[in-house]
Amino acid sequence: MPVITPKLVQTKIYKTGQTRGADDDVIYQNRVGRNSTVLIPFQEYDKCKIAPTNNGIYENGFIVLIKPEDYFNSQTHRLLKTKGLYLGKNLLVFYETRYQWTTYPPLHTWIAANARTAPLGGQYVARVPATTEEGENKIIEGFNTSSMKGAGIRVYEYADIETIQLCKIQLEYLFWACKDIAELIEQNGIDKNLAQQRISDITKQATEKGLADKDKLRQQRIIDKNGYTICPLCLKHISAKGFCSKIQQAEGRDVPDLTITEVSLFHIHELRMGEFNHRPYNLGWGHHHCNVVVKDAGIEQTLQWMRDVIQRNDSL
Numbered sequence: 001m002p003v004i005t006p007k008l009v010q011t012k013i014y015k016t017g018q019t020r021g022a023d024d025d026v027i028y029q030n031r032v033g034r035n036s037t038v039l040i041p042f043q044e045y046d047k048c049k050i051a052p053t054n055n056g057i058y059e060n061g062f063i064v065l066i067k068p069e070d071y072f073n074s075q076t077h078r079l080l081k082t083k084g085l086y087l088g089k090n091l092l093v094f095y096e097t098r099y100q101w102t103t104y105p106p107l108h109t110w111i112a113a114n115a116r117t118a119p120l121g122g123q124y125v126a127r128v129p130a131t132t133e134e135g136e137n138k139i140i141e142g143f144n145t146s147s148m149k150g151a152g153i154r155v156y157e158y159a160d161i162e163t164i165q166l167c168k169i170q171l172e173y174l175f176w177a178c179k180d181i182a183e184l185i186e187q188n189g190i191d192k193n194l195a196q197q198r199i200s201d202i203t204k205q206a207t208e209k210g211l212a213d214k215d216k217l218r219q220q221r222i223i224d225k226n227g228y229t230i231c232p233l234c235l236k237h238i239s240a241k242g243f244c245s246k247i248q249q250a251e252g253r254d255v256p257d258l259t260i261t262e263v264s265l266f267h268i269h270e271l272r273m274g275e276f277n278h279r280p281y282n283l284g285w286g287h288h289h290c291n292v293v294v295k296d297a298g299i300e301q302t303l304q305w306m307r308d309v310i311q312r313n314d315s316l
């Protein structure tokens with residue numbers, strides 16, 4: 001991206017290509033590309049085995065995680081081969097509870113896995129939390145070195161590299177479509193001609209790649225009828241300044257401007273198992289607060305919840 005796009009906007013857009021953060025002791029990688037190796041729970045394998053693009057192939061492969069009680073169950077075990085799942089190749093036994101660890105311990109020949117592509121370097125991985133009552137330590141085995149932390153990403157966060165890139169183009173296009181963009185340009189001393197140039201470049205790119213269909217964007221609650229970027233939940237205009245509130249602070253304001261709401265990436269159809277929702281026309285810019293309210297519930301469900309809350313309050 002050329003320098004004309006404010007640095008904080010560039011960073012925000014860059015981060016949309018990454019997964020959410022993960023703690024040290026979880027099985028997931030922390031903020032990595034959405035095209036990384038995906039982790040599929042065994043129960044969800046049939047639903048998730050086909051990648052959304054690239055002829056159904058995940059760019060960096062997948063690892064199926066099976067519960068020890070399922071792996072050691074003869075009926076389930078027989079299914080593995082028919083599904084093309086092989087321990088240590090594309091399948092690992094995943095220990096999450098102390099009960100699993102003591103009842104179905106790893107076989108003596110097994111070792112903890114440490115590679116994201118076949119061969120996985122082992123047969124199992126463990127993330128068992130410590131218990132305070134019995135004073136048992138946590139059990140963290142496999143994918144726990146600094147160079148190999150986390151086995152992969154949540155399957156529903158996945159997108160291939162091309163999709164990630166298309167989303168970034170559309171999201172930058174939407175940034176420049178903010179109603180108060182002229183004010184931001186003025187305020188940050190951005191060269192007006194260069195900004196105009198960038199707007200026409202990104203519009204051209206988005207149009208050529210079929211990412212600037214205004215009717216479609218409007219239907220998805222991403223822009224309003226005038227083409228301005230809106231928050232998918234509250235439908236208010238998104239302020240371009242909301243992307244850059246930190247810039248203003250850096251310029252010497254100690255007190256952040258509270259009239260400017262922080263902007264964050266918004267998934268119209270929420271990310272959930274069995275769907276691949278990091279894709280063009282499903283991403284917009286929303287208020288951070290609105291995003292928190294919707295969380296994993298989805299916009300429609302959230303609005304219905306709000307209606308119910310208002311109704312109950314009105315009939316008090």
Ligand SMILES: [Zn+2]
Nearest residue numbers: 231234287290
């Ligand atoms: Zn909002």
